[in-house]
Amino acid sequence: MPTVTMTVNGKQRSAEAETRTLLVSFLREQLGLTGTHVGCDTSQCGACVVHVDGVAVKSCTLLAVQADGAEVTTIEGLAKGRELHPIQAAFKEHHGLQCGFCTPGMIMTAVDMLRRIPEPDEPTIRAELEGNFCRCTGYHNIVKAIKAASEAM
């Protein structure tokens, strides 16, 4: 089994991984970072979104070995202690989550969205969320939260 090494949330982490191991399984099972979720088997739900070298990716579409040497940020690495990232804070403030299962992927997607498009309008936010499902919120408050975060940032 190859050893895979990557910088995860600022710390270098190494673990053995079969070549077929997906990045999401590596993060969840090998590194115990269970904040990244698995919601589907067809790469459509976005529950698994993390950042690889600063870009949002669905970690179920990438093999762990493909991320060898990369900088990975997961939802666990976003806040600084109890100090929330502005997007995390906006999700709480605007009730952008209910069961919380889609939330890590939503937030990681939103961080990447605002990096690329600092002031998105509502239709843009909705279009940008095309890779993320939420079954609880009807997206209404997720859109509001991202809009508010863009204004705050």
Place this chain on the structure above:
Amino acid sequence: MPADKGGNGAQSGIGAAVRRKEDFRFITGAGRYTDDITLPGQSYAYFLRSPYAHAQIAAIDIAAAEASPGVVAVFTGKDVAADGLGGLICGWMIHSKDGSEMRTGAHPVLALDRVRYVGDHVAVVIAESLAEAKAGAELIDVDYEEYDAVVGVEAALAENAPQLHDEVPGNLCFAWELGDKAATEAAFDRAARRVTLTFANNRLIPNAMEPRAAIGDYDRGTGDYTLYTTSQNPHVARLVLSAFVGVAPEHKLRVIAPDVGGGFGSKIFIYAEETVCVWAAAKLRRPVKWTAERNESFLSDAHGRDHVSHAELALDADGRMLGLRVHTRANLGAYLSTFASSVPTYLYGTLLSGQYDIPAIYVEVDGVFTHTAPVDAYRGAGRPEATYLVERIVETAARELDMDPVEFRRRNFIREFPHQTPVIMNYDIGDYDASLNEACRLVDYAGFADRRAASEARGRKRGIGFSAYIEACGIAPSQAVGSLGAGVGLWESAEVRVNPTGSVEVLTGSHSHGQGHETTFAQLVSDQLGIPIENVEVVHGDTDKVQFGMGTYGSRSGAVGMSAIQLALDKVIAKGRRIAAHLLEAGEEDITFDGGSFQVAGTDRAVPFADLALQAYTGHGFPTNEIEPGLKESAFYDPVNFTFPAGCHIAEVEIDPETGVTHIENFVAVDDFGTIINPMIVAGQVHGGVAQGIGQAMLENCAYDPESGQLLSGSFMDYCMPRADDLPEFVVGMTETPCTTNPLGIKGCGEAGAIGAPAAIVNAVTDALGIRDIAMPVTPERVWRAINS
């Protein structure tokens, strides 16, 4: 509404939009869902499922799988049966018109000799890793003899249709009726006008974002079983698994439902997978974990809806409703799931009066087995089907009478309460004019004609659709449901534990899987005891911690779960007054509790709540031979009636005739949920429900191939889940007539959106197109065909 005893109302009490206490863990990735849990020595289960909708299992050869690397064990239905386990059960007995009990076949945990839907459980492989379990499963050789299958209700009832269960001739589980047939016929005889409509209520797949999962564990030292599972009602799971399936004795089985990622009904039921995990864990003396892949969710989570109905409405010459007659065929799937039989009967037929004064109603429902996944409660459960039927035929009637649909509804609204409908329900209170008027105001109904003209000028078709829904929540008075066939009581329990420092734990039988109970329940306690919300902890989802509970579904957690908390709080305050009377050397009747402090009325002698709590545990200041030490109370609350949330949803759509694409221009939901604890959370529930309702109306459809019984919509590529850009921004309004039959006046808000929205959308689309009916989901293709036919 109770007085704001604690004085915290403005910030954190009843009615405040308190930000959720539970959010921190979810937004930082620290939630703990079942699949996040790893137990030492854990093994992995993979279920081999039937690739056929209907087949005889001639033989299963597991030898190669057992020898496969990493495989710990392979079990089939024979092993389950050899251990004496019972089958999965349905907890609600329905009687047919002729008085006979519903007919059903056995529902084995793992198939014995026959499989009855694609995804039915054939065998389980347990291995050191999931990959090894899957590899092992590929080596199982099943000798199937494939039979013909039926997937639709009409086909299943046809003569010579393939039969599901030997015990169920003609695939008819029950032929149920409700209402006065003769009175309804008489109403139709004297009607000036009749309106009829025949339509389907499309089948849906719940798709909570967290797939179902389970971990079984067994302690051979103590003989204790633990099941971690994605459940909306862990105590019910424990009861069923112990009393009926016989996996473990009730007192030795602990069921933990940790963070659960949405349920919408699909996680109420007791399924094969968790049963196998806990059973196999004891057999193998090591933990067994299973997590559904999404394709398994599609195949084996209980589906929702799937009715075919014929409805007739009788009207007098003035457009007043005289009678409603309904015949529905409900698809139950291959086996009866846990509450399946109650959904198309008592959760459906009893709501057919809608918001209207209809003197006579008669409904017949045939429950039909088919070679499809079991169908059970999905958000709204029976009530969306009832509302869709009533509001579609009401809108159709208004059009045929050439009456404004708002005016037609007003003419027939119930205005006097309590109101006894002809279909069991007794509505305690409501104000249907108020929600209709408010919704019309928010949508600017007066300006609709101009907007329609403007759309027309641009070559677009604009329509408006109304849905004045009612539902029955606060499920349910135990005696009433017992008399109707329920196998359980539907009360709720709560315990309020005041700690010596004055902080409080509330243990509740309700389960939160997105509803925000950790916040709203804490708000109630903060409000009533006058303590900061930070000092309140809500504990749920663990049968070892919480005494008992019937769980969360049917929008019951506020109306029933919080009522139980209120009763326990009342007892805590009553005991606090007794203690305070001693501490303050006053008569008990002179002690008031206000602003978080017990006080002798008219004096400044007082003891703050936290000080009193400490005294309760030290027992120094009062005679402990007269008053027990400690400050902890529990309560069981059994509702005296259902609650009746109601409201009005209005959809305004614009259709591009070139493409058939429907755009929702406006969606207004005005709801009367009675007392509201947290308006932010309530609005969130409305948004989510409306999204699922719009999903049903415009996007989602579960399809099986009618010949082979293969699931055609078995992934997110084939089943159209609502995405952010499919949905509009919602306009949410509230009216309030507090429920008169429970202590807080709460009616429940979890399902209204899914109940009200579909009819509003379809009424709007048919209005835009000027047609009588169109099938859900109203896809661009269907709309385009309707325009071009």
